[in-house]
Amino acid sequence: MTIPRQSSSAFRALTRRLSALFAASALALSATPAFAAIQDLLPLNSASPNYASVFGGVKINNTTPETDPFKAGAEMLSAAYAYLHPQSVVYNNPAYRERLFVLLDHRLGLAASGSNLRDIGWSWQAAYAYLLFKHHRAAELTPARIATYEAGLAANNTAIISEKPLIYEDGVLAQVWLNGDVRLAMSVYFAGQALGDANSLALAEKARAAIDGVMTKTALADGGTRYVGFWGEVASYHEDTVETFIYWWKITGSPTAKALLDSTLRYSVVSNEPDGFTEQSSNIAYKHMYNNRHNEPACLWKAYLYDDGYNYHFGRKVETASSTRLLNTILYQPSRQLIVPPTNVGVFFDGNIQGPRHRSATWGWIAHGRDVQNGGPEQLAYSQPQGYDGRMGGKATFVGAFALGPIANKTSLKGALDTVSIEFKETAGVDTDYNRGTRYRFLAQDEQTRVITRENFGTLSTTYRVSKRTSSNATPDWSTGATPWVGHQLWVLTPERVIGLVQIVNDAPATIYGLDTRLVFTGGRKGIMGSFLDLVYDATAKNFTFGALRAKIHAASYTGSVLQQRIGISDPNSTDDFSALVRINHLDTEADVPRTFAAGAARHWILIDITREGASPAPYAINVTPGHASFAVLQFHEGARKVRIVQNLGANSRSYTGSFNVGTTYASTSLHRSWSDVVSPLAVVNNIATVTDTVPGHGHMIAVSSAQPADHTNSFRTSATVFP
């Protein structure tokens, strides 16, 4: 197993942070109060702004079941508390009981007949509501209802546990779909307690052990949790994960759930722009959602739980009298601080993505260094490797950039370059999935990614196999997804630009129907947030303009036709046209005519430079070693720097020596390495700095010539230093 390499000082910082997390968790354990029985209703705080209206979402006197499973689940929970809770303003109102029966009759009736099982939308709320009802008002349940409900819950329990033996029998973290599986496991636990027979209780214990012993081992280094396998959580789903674990902790008193919640404190201040916009490029490939869900409710709950000012900044907009969120009422605390996070932060190391992130008022970017196939440093800290690579598939992009401006149409987004890769077309025909690919292949597997974070720049290099694995359970490896194509990417990210050399080569004979650079720009999602932004391509200058974002192709191995089509980024079949898919062809061929290449014969590359409105592309940028099989070398100048970066494309150590003409413009030239935090000054003789070292397999080194002192030290910022 390999982990993304940050310079060792960053790794030590991460280790210290994890150690502190464990220490805090131990403290929390010792201070955990005694919890009541699970059938006891959680106290409501009558001082909460939404106390009077919290049950306003229950559709009383309505006999039509809710068809949306998530809305059904939320309504079940509210209806149960509304009717049963002595502190409820509608306590004992039979209209709420009848509405609860409508919802349970529908869902558990379907489940009893063997359909609609394992639904994360309503399963735990139905089980919990029935548990509460059976405990508090058993006499109001008819024998027919009891029979239907218990048959439905039992069928659901069996389906949930039997579907995931890797989780419930073997405790394999790589198989976990955190926000979904925790909801399903909670369902099994609550239903088991309600049913009470030996088999149901045995299943319930498996579910509890999986939550407390496996699913709570999903904390990432900067407040994030996992999504599926070893992916970081989808930005929009953090709220769901936090909400579910708060209920689990509040109802059962689970200390490991509390420790997981404690670990999430920093998530939003690290991941969200201060105005709320959330970068999406680091999400799993098919969840680049741009849906304007920025976890405000979870932030409010964390502000209540921890008196945290940053979270209150993000969450206060949902602290309203009209809110129907039950946790607003349960967790409310009258006193809390407010801290507005800084906007012009610059470059810092984000432990959730294991790479540098840049934040300013006009734009931001990320370099995604986390190995989403393997466990990363948190996995090593929490448990031993378990012999499985993670669920689902790999990255569609390793970098992302987004331009920002005044809020309009619900967002400050003024254009994002969401995805960059080189793809090949495996089969003829029209592709049907722009997120994961059906005929085009661009996802990564077996990635070997390295990053450097410094105060004023970041780097990322990666070598990966292009993958056709798009959906899967955890497996010992991802070999079934392998193709004959290898990708290499080498990026330098500064406050001015994101510039990179992206390559692909076949290491075995291959027949393909096309080969192109794939760019996805987005202005948001129609009807949800953002704007339609024109994509303009200047074929002479090879510049793209998309909103306030700019991209320039400095050079490429071959540039054929440039195709663009408007798509919906999250739902390609919708009428949404706020996104643009660009394909820059590297093969001069008719559509769907197969081409066969001997091993190594189809090496293609592109050098692309992403900036924002008002900034210029790098005046000089070249691929120093086009076609070279051992090293990729990118050299460029920008306003305040001259840069040469060298990537070892292979798995073995190799010595590199190259002459870097730095001139006399800047006083200092330094060499930074991905495998070491030693920064070496380079002597300049006759305007030439000699870049030389033995580069470990997949490593990279960057020589920077500048007058900026921060470019010549190994210091960098973490979230703890930029958000104290």
Add this chain to the structure above:
Amino acid sequence: MSAFLRLFSVLALAWFVAACAARRPASTAAGAAREPVSAPPVAAVVEAAKEARAAELVRWVEDAPAEAGRWLARQPAEPAFDAALCSLATHPEVVVPHPEFAVAQAARIIDDGLRLAVLAEVVSTWARIDADTARARVARLERIDGLERAHLNELLADAAAE
């Protein structure tokens, strides 16, 4: 030449090559050494024939979805038909008037990732025509785990919100 004749000729070629391969004695090291160096391995020829057949099927679907669809629906599911089933299920002349048929053909795709991607496209298209029926069909889908079902439900919710 009609699309059907084109298809028939490709299938005949594939059958002929496969039959020749089946009659060929197991090669020995000495036998292998007598092969002309430039001759392509039989396995590669068979693979190429399969690829050609798959590409030809896709073209047939694109040209004549109704005719090709009737033929494909009678064939047993096998990986060689995956690409054609993908084109068939997502063809506008199929998925819009006959979404139930499209889902049924998408569900026959062998490759898990391709099947789920095609289902996502078909279901979200169907949801814009008849959301309730599409939702009910998703609930009955087999060979799909909870994670992908949740993704389909999310697409359904998106479609309903439009």
